[in-house]
Amino acid sequence: MQFVGILAGIVVIEGLVEYVNMIVVKDENGKHSISWKIIATMAIGIGIAFVFNMDLFSAVGLNVDIPYVGKILTGIFGSRGSNYVHKLIVKLSGVKQEAIELEESLTRPTEEFNAIEVNHEV
Secondary structure (H helix, E strand, C coil): CHHHHHHHHHHHHHHHHHHHHHHEEECCCCCEEECHHHHHHHHHHHHHHHHCCCCHHHHCCCCCCCCCHHHHHHHHHHHHHHHHHHHHHHHHHHHHHHHHHHHHHHHHHHHHHHHCCCCCCC
16 A cells, blocks of 8 residues: 555645646746636635545545645645546556557567478478
């Protein structure tokens, strides 16, 4: 279970870093500004996670030592919405396609080798 926790932590860190990059943006003059729309979306997601008692980490058996952190993170990930899920599916599809291509390239030489007739006469 520790390995799953480490992977979950990595996903959480990546998601939070990406979200922070979306909150703090540069305008055309190079000035930093805050995207209040993203902050409002996060607040709504966190609020819904609390109202419906949603904790993704507890649901998969990962208990968070600090109370409410699981609900807060669940709300943040929920606020990312279907676009985030879509990106994840695209990444996984790409990995799957690469695995299929690798498997095909590894089986081709075997098929060619099996097609060679060997002369056993001495």
